[in-house]
Amino acid sequence: MARSVSLILLLTVASALAAPKSLPSTWPTCKKSDPNIGTCLQNAIQSVVPHLSEKGVKELGVFPIDPLVVTTIDMVPGKGPVSIELHFSDLEITGFSKAKIGLVKADVDKYVFSAPLFFKQGVTLKGHYKIDGKVLVLPITGEGPCELFLDDIDATVNLIGKELVKDGVTYMEVENFKFDFKPKRLNIKLENLFNGNKQLSDNMNVFLNENWAEVLKELKPAVTEAFGQAFGEITNRIFKKVPYNQIFT
Numbered sequence: 001m002a003r004s005v006s007l008i009l010l011l012t013v014a015s016a017l018a019a020p021k022s023l024p025s026t027w028p029t030c031k032k033s034d035p036n037i038g039t040c041l042q043n044a045i046q047s048v049v050p051h052l053s054e055k056g057v058k059e060l061g062v063f064p065i066d067p068l069v070v071t072t073i074d075m076v077p078g079k080g081p082v083s084i085e086l087h088f089s090d091l092e093i094t095g096f097s098k099a100k101i102g103l104v105k106a107d108v109d110k111y112v113f114s115a116p117l118f119f120k121q122g123v124t125l126k127g128h129y130k131i132d133g134k135v136l137v138l139p140i141t142g143e144g145p146c147e148l149f150l151d152d153i154d155a156t157v158n159l160i161g162k163e164l165v166k167d168g169v170t171y172m173e174v175e176n177f178k179f180d181f182k183p184k185r186l187n188i189k190l191e192n193l194f195n196g197n198k199q200l201s202d203n204m205n206v207f208l209n210e211n212w213a214e215v216l217k218e219l220k221p222a223v224t225e226a227f228g229q230a231f232g233e234i235t236n237r238i239f240k241k242v243p244y245n246q247i248f249t
Helices: 037-054 198-210 212-239
Strands: 003-007 068-075 082-094 105-107 112-119 123-135 138-166 169-190
Touching: 037 105, 037 112, 068 212, 082 212, 123 198, 123 212, 138 198, 138 212, 169 198, 169 212, 198 212
Parallel strands: none
Antiparallel strands: 003 068, 068 082, 082 123, 105 112, 112 138, 123 138, 138 169
């Protein structure tokens, strides 16, 4: 499936300054020599999630990330049983503040990190949709407000970075940030389907929720890409401004 994603992270527009920055004084750091660095990183990241979600870090150009705003996610029809042209716009994504971090695997010298994430209370996406195509054998068309709820998510993140030297100071730049997720359930609400025909719209919403697993297969690549871009950008805004030896002492 072809897709495109455009992001406004509500952590945008501040440009990176040349002068090194520092982490907030309340943020813990980890020692490269710590034999339990994975546990240290797990605890450190978990402790800063509420700060990032509610306050952000203005001096690093990171604004609060709960909600996260995604301006567009566009998908074109595939060849499977769910074949839809679907456009989301102005999505507000909430639930990141409740994330729980699992044990982190880290090779600090090679700039490689991975970790499980758990969103037991789920993640909600609210915004506007426009859809045209078919779900299994049924045609579907409409445009209006939408709400999607991904319930009880198990996710994994994999980050690959590289050394970035500026004015003799070493930072990290994110080369690749992959986010994968598996929810226990997807709940879907699309308003104004079939030009506002309530009976057809209600029936289709029931049908979509009964067949949520097939719908998710179509949605997942674009949502995965959007989350990966968002978290990768957040990570870059921190690591490209704070010297690496201040994060890993």
